[in-house]
Structure formats: C-alpha cells, structure tokens
Amino acid sequence: MIEVADLKKIYLLGNVEVAALRGVSLSIQKGEFVGIMGPSGSGKSTLLHQLGLLDTPSGGHILIDSTDVSQLDDDARTWFRLMHLGYVFQDYALVSELTVMENVAIPAIMQGKPLAECYAAATRMLEKVGLGKRLDHLVFELSGGEQQRVSIARALVNTPSIVFADEPCANLDTENSRTVLELFRDVNRELKQTIVMVSHEPWHQSYFDRIIFIRDGVMDEERIESEGKPGGPPGNETG
Amino acid sequence: MENNGGYGVSLYLAVRAIRRGNRSTLTLTILIIALVMVLMNFLGMIISGVVTLYNDQMIDYQYGHVAIEPRDKEIVIADADALVKRLKQIPGITGVSAHTGTAATITNIKNGKLQSKSLTAFNPEDEQSVTKYQMVITDGDYLSKGDTGQILIGTLLAGNEDESQDKLPSLGGIKVGDRVEVAYSNGVVKTYRVKGIYESLGALIDSSAFVTRSEMDSIMHSGDTATEILVRGSSADDAPALKYTIMSYGVEEKVKTWNEKGKGIMGDAISSFTLIKNIMTFVSLIVASVVVFIVTYINIINRKKQIGILKAIGIRKQIIVGSYLIQVLFQCACGILVGILMLNAISFVLTVNKLRFPMGYITPAVDYSSLAVSIVLLCIVSLVSGYIPARQVVNEEILNAMRG
Numbered sequence: 001m002i003e004v005a006d007l008k009k010i011y012l013l014g015n016v017e018v019a020a021l022r023g024v025s026l027s028i029q030k031g032e033f034v035g036i037m038g039p040s041g042s043g044k045s046t047l048l049h050q051l052g053l054l055d056t057p058s059g060g061h062i063l064i065d066s067t068d069v070s071q072l073d074d075d076a077r078t079w080f081r082l083m084h085l086g087y088v089f090q091d092y093a094l095v096s097e098l099t100v101m102e103n104v105a106i107p108a109i110m111q112g113k114p115l116a117e118c119y120a121a122a123t124r125m126l127e128k129v130g131l132g133k134r135l136d137h138l139v140f141e142l143s144g145g146e147q148q149r150v151s152i153a154r155a156l157v158n159t160p161s162i163v164f165a166d167e168p169c170a171n172l173d174t175e176n177s178r179t180v181l182e183l184f185r186d187v188n189r190e191l192k193q194t195i196v197m198v199s200h201e202p203w204h205q206s207y208f209d210r211i212i213f214i215r216d217g218v219m220d221e222e223r224i225e226s227e228g229k230p231g232g233p234p235g236n237e238t239g
Numbered sequence: 240m241e242n243n244g245g246y247g248v249s250l251y252l253a254v255r256a257i258r259r260g261n262r263s264t265l266t267l268t269i270l271i272i273a274l275v276m277v278l279m280n281f282l283g284m285i286i287s288g289v290v291t292l293y294n295d296q297m298i299d300y301q302y303g304h305v306a307i308e309p310r311d312k313e314i315v316i317a318d319a320d321a322l323v324k325r326l327k328q329i330p331g332i333t334g335v336s337a338h339t340g341t342a343a344t345i346t347n348i349k350n351g352k353l354q355s356k357s358l359t360a361f362n363p364e365d366e367q368s369v370t371k372y373q374m375v376i377t378d379g380d381y382l383s384k385g386d387t388g389q390i391l392i393g394t395l396l397a398g399n400e401d402e403s404q405d406k407l408p409s410l411g412g413i414k415v416g417d418r419v420e421v422a423y424s425n426g427v428v429k430t431y432r433v434k435g436i437y438e439s440l441g442a443l444i445d446s447s448a449f450v451t452r453s454e455m456d457s458i459m460h461s462g463d464t465a466t467e468i469l470v471r472g473s474s475a476d477d478a479p480a481l482k483y484t485i486m487s488y489g490v491e492e493k494v495k496t497w498n499e500k501g502k503g504i505m506g507d508a509i510s511s512f513t514l515i516k517n518i519m520t521f522v523s524l525i526v527a528s529v530v531v532f533i534v535t536y537i538n539i540i541n542r543k544k545q546i547g548i549l550k551a552i553g554i555r556k557q558i559i560v561g562s563y564l565i566q567v568l569f570q571c572a573c574g575i576l577v578g579i580l581m582l583n584a585i586s587f588v589l590t591v592n593k594l595r596f597p598m599g600y601i602t603p604a605v606d607y608s609s610l611a612v613s614i615v616l617l618c619i620v621s622l623v624s625g626y627i628p629a630r631q632v633v634n635e636e637i638l639n640a641m642r643g
C-alpha cells in the first residue's frame with residue numbers, strides 16, 4: 001500500500017529550476033497492477049524513482065506500508081529497498097560479472113539468507129520466467145528479452161511488497177514485450193504482487209488494473225475519467 | 240561460503256569480479272606491484288650481501304670473533320703468551336692468536352718499487368685456529384712456526400709487473416721465491432724470501448704482509464708482548480657473550496667484538512646505502528600507490544553503472560567498497576608473491592654469476608625482515624589508493640551512477 005501526498009521534485013539545472021513533479025497525490029492498493037502513462041518528459045520516471053526510494057523528493061510525503069519513507073536516512077533507505085522493493089529497469093541493469101543465477105540470488109544473499117536457500121529461490125524464480133536452463137550462463141550470452149526476464153526474476157526473488165518497472169519493454173519487440181507483460185500479470189494474480197509500471201505503449205493498458213496519467217508533473221485527472229476500455233495490442237508491427 | 244549478508248557479500252562479489260573481470264589488466268597490475276616489490280628490496284638484498292661478506296671477512300681475516308687490545312695508555316699487551324694460554328682454557332674459545340704489528344717499508348729488490356705497510360707477526364699454528372690465511376694461499380706455502388727470513392704477502396700488495404692491472408699500489412709483480420727488503424721502524428733493514436702469496440679477495444686484507452712472531456722478535460725485540468690478540472669462539476652471533484665471558488675471567492685488557500671493531504669503517508658506507516635504499520623504497524611506494532589508484536579508479540569508473548545497480552537493489556555502500564578493497568588486496572597479495580619469486584630468482588642468478596665487490600664476491604641474500612616491512616607498506620598504500628576512488632564513486636547518487 002503506497003500513499004503519496006503532494007509529491008514534488010525540482011531539478012536544478014544551473015540557475016534554472018525544472019519542476020519535474022508539481023504536487024502529485026495518489027494511493028496504490030496492495031496487489032494492484034498500476035500503469036503510469038503520459039507524454040515524454042511528463043515526469044513518469046521521476047515519479048517512479050521517488051516512489052522506489054531511488055531519489056529524494058523536494059517536497060511531499062510517501063508512505064509505504066505505513067512507513068514514512070521520506071524520513072529515512074540513506075542506510076535505512078538502502079535497507080528498505082532491499083527488504084521491501086523490487087526493480088526492473090529499461091536497460092535490464094544486470095551485473096555482468098555474475099551468472100544468471102547469481103544475478104537473481106544477490107538480493108537474497110544480501111538479506112543474509114543461507115546461500116543454498118538463495119540459490120534455490122533464484123532457481124525457482126528463473127524457472128518461473130522460463131530460464132530454468134540458463135542458470136549458469138553469463139548475462140552477455142542472453143538476448144535482450146531473456147535478460148529482462150532475469151531482471152524480473154531478480155526483482156521478485158525476495159517477494160518484495162512492491163515491484164517498480166520503468167518501461168521494461170522499451171527495448172523489446174512485441175513478442176518479448178508480451179512475454180514480459182504476461183509474466184507481470186501472472187505474478188500479480190498468483191502472488192498478489194503489487195506492481196507499478198511506467199509505459200507509453202497504449203496496447204499495454206489492457207494489462208493494467210488501473211492507469212495513472214501524468215502530464216507536466218501533475219496527474220491528468222481528466223484522462224483518468226475519460227479513458228475507457230484500453231485498446232488491444234498491435235498486430236505485427238513493433239513499438 | 241556461509242552467508243550473513245555482511246562483508247561475505249563483498250567477498251562474493253570480489254571473487255566473481257576477479258574471476259570474470261579483465262585478465263590483462265589484472266596481470267599487468269600484479270606485475271607492476273611485483274616490480275615495485277623488487278625495487279623496494281633489491282638494493283637491500285645487495286646491501287645485506289655486502290654486509291654479510293664484509294662481516295665474514297672481518298671475522299675470518301682481521302679480528303676473529305673477539306679482539307683484545309692493550310689497556311688504556313699502553314701500546315702493547317704485556318705477558319701476551321701467558322694471556323694466550325689463559326684464554327685458550329676458557330670454555331667456548333676455539334682459537335687464540337697474538338699479533339704484533341709494526342710499520343714497515345717493503346721494497347721489491349727486482350724493480351725497486353716500495354710500499355709502506357703495517358707488517359704483522361703471528362704464530363702460524365695459533366693463527367690457523369683463528370683466521371683463514373692458510374686456506375687462501377694461491378702460490379707457495381703458508382708460514383710455519385720456526386720460519387725466519389720468510390714473508391707472506393697478499394696478492395694485491397704483490398701486484399703485477401704491468402702496473403695497469405693493479406687494483407691498489409703494489410710492489411709491481413712479486414712471485415714466490417722473490418726477495419724483498421723490509422725496513423723496520425727501528426732502522427733495521429732485512430731481506431726476506433717470499434714464501435707464499437694469499438688472496439682473500441678483500442682489498443684491505445690482500446695488501447698486507449706477515450712474518451712469524453720469532454722473526455719479529457729477532458728484529459724488534461718485542462719478546463712476550465703483542466699489539467692485539469684475536470679470539471675465535473663458536474659463532475659470530477655469540478661474540479658479545481664471549482666478550483663478557485672473557486671479561487669475567489679477569490682479563491683487564493680492552494675486549495671488543497668484531498662488530499664493535501668493524502662498525503667505524505663500514506658503518507658510514509652502510510648508513511649511506513641504507514639512506515639510498517629508503518629513498519628507493521619511498522619512490523617505489525609512490526609508484527605503487529599511483530598505479531593502484533589509477534587501476535582501481537579506471538576499473539571503478541568503468542563499473543559506475545554497475546555500482547549504481549548494486550546500490551539500487553539494496554547493496555550497502557560499505558559492502559561495495561569492501562568488494563573493491565578485497566580485489567585490491569588480492570592484486571597486492573599476488574604482486575607480492577610474484578615479487579618474492581622474482582627476488583629469489585634474481586638472488587639465484589647473482590649467486591651463479593657472482594657480483595665482485597672490493598671485499599670480494601657477494602652472495603645477495605633476501606632480507607626477510609625488510610621484506611616484511613615492504614609487504615606491510617605496500618598493502619597499506621594499496622588499500623588507501625583503492626579506498627579513495629571506490630569511496631568516491633560509491634557515494635554518487637544512484638540515478639547518476641546508473642546513467643553510467
């Protein structure tokens with residue numbers, strides 16, 4: 001459960017202030033699969049980074065599972081990310097010196113669980129994303145779609161309360177995008193996993209329980225009202 | 240590996256970074272650290288070789304383990320024979336020999352060349368138990384007890400007919416059987432037959448000359464006196480203990496160990512050597528720290544994105560820094576190991592192809608105590624040089640770091 005009140009983020013570019021978020025208030029329920037959509041530069045990534053404790057907001061409050069995370073110091077935020085949050089990035093963000101299994105296991109290892117247990121959990125997660133046969137491969141031996149599935153397995157290995165994904169399909173073709181989205185939908189349904197995902201592909205909308213539209217750093221209330229049933233995924237053409 | 244989520248994770252990451260990281264960078268870094276190690280210890284190795292050689296020669300040809308000198312304000316040791324006898328009975332003493340020295344001018348009759356030297360008299364039998372002259376006779380024979388009119392000459396004093404081959408001023412090519420004229424300080428001049436020529440390889444030692452005590456007595460009427468008495472014990476290290484044993488037996492003459500005797504001459508040279516060595520060590524350490532700094536810096540800048548990722552998924556900064564420090568320590572340990580191997584290889588090569596110094600051939604020896612010091616210094620310097628860039632990059636904002 002995430003509650004955000006009047007969230008602001010102002011970047012300083014030299015002497016110029018760029019307001020990326022100008023007072024966003026929202027709440028996301030446990031088990032929801034939420035999409036964040038909006039035009040380029042509207043502040044989607046910025047919002048996700050604040051929610052995911054990867055950045056510090058300039059103002060406002062974020063409550064995650066009733067912890068006021070905006071009050072936490074650096075070490076506590078790191079610990080909170082490790083224990084409660086999972087991430088999937090646009091460019092996969094895997095560690096090149098680790099094997100597929102080690103990449104997935106590392107957040108569990110960091111939690112201090114016995115190594116065998118971490119590897120077992122990683123293996124289970126990788127089987128779930130269909131990479132059970134690639135455990136000992138190095139990251140560069142995998143295709144982009146496969147790497148993104150590894151990164152999803154990593155995000156899920158500690159069964160975090162929320163998974164954040166910033167355009168996880170941006171570098172993937174339709175086929176792989178669909179796989180990733182279906183994977184998200186499955187874990188959302190089976191594990192009641194809360195997922196917050198940024199996307200700008202209209203056809204992704206059908207996977208989301210709810211969509212938060214952002215425009216110029218604020219929520220686009222009108223669209224939330226007006227946007228009805230999302231359109232289906234495209235045919236063969238890619239993103 | 241047991242896991243508690245702490246620095247075990249640093250090790251986990253470091254092991255994999257080393258195993259799957261850039262081999263050639265790693266090899267190069269290890270090699271540079273090894274060379275620094277060699278630089279830091281090579282001169283020390285030579286110096287300790289020189290010192291060992293010099294000490295051995297001092298003991299074997301000049302002072303024995305302990306030298307006894309006349310009391311204060313006296314020129315000679317009176318009743319030398321009685322003292323020698325007493326000393327021979329002290330447990331732990333394996334040899335005693337009385338020396339009588341005098342200034343003399345030696346002239347090669349053949350060509351008229353002359354050198355002023357100190358001429359020393361000893362009892363050849365006693366001398367054998369203390370010094371090694373009789374073992375380094377290169378031509379002719381060692382002196383025997385009753386010899387009169389015979390002289391033992393060092394190879395450098397004997398010299399060569401071709402003066403350009405001489406290393407020190409010489410008599411211009413003396414051979415066994417040649418005759419030399421010795422002018423003593425009391426005005427007596429006597430002709431001697433050269434009985435033997437010795438070569439210890441020590442420059443100072445090989446430009447001396449010796450006669451028997453009875454011969455000296457016949458000219459100088461030195462009788463029962465000696466200018467010094469050399470004593471040999473069981474080992475060089477036991478010399479201080481031997482000195483006190485001798486003193487405890489009531490010997491009132493000045494008793495000095497070989498080390499006390501030799502300090503003056505070689506001491507200055509050694510302290511200059513040591514200064515040079517320390518400067519070299521200092522420069523080498525700077526080289527090592529710069530190299531480790533650059534390597535770690537480049538390494539870590541290249542992995543800025545990766546560090547951002549690790550931080551994003553919840554790995555603590557200290558653990559990431561720890562993994563880089565472990566990598567640095569690993570490079571350091573390998574470098575040190577390779578360096579020690581190189582030093583031993585150099586020492587082996589120099590043992591086979593010996594280095595000639597003024598006091599003879601030196602056998603370089605790896606000095607393990609200064610090796611230990613350089614290992615500790617190298618590790619500290621590497622850790623600091625690794626820590627600074629690691630710390631700097633790890634402290635970047637996650638999103639900045641992840642942008643690469």
Ligand SMILES: Nc1ncnc2c1ncn2[C@@H]1O[C@H](COP(=O)(O)OP(=O)(O)OP(=O)(O)O)[C@@H](O)[C@H]1O
Pocket residue numbers: 011012013018019020038039040041042043044045046047200
């Ligand atoms: N580090 C930064 N420094 C300065 N300005 C920034 C920074 N990051 C983002 N911005 C600005 O904040 C605004 C929102 O950026 P953000 O990345 O959140 O957009 P976005 O909605 O994710 O866009 P896209 O769909 O292109 O990814 C933009 O105007 C951007 O220029």
Ligand SMILES: [Mg+2]
Pocket residue numbers: 044045046166
């Ligand atoms: Mg974005």
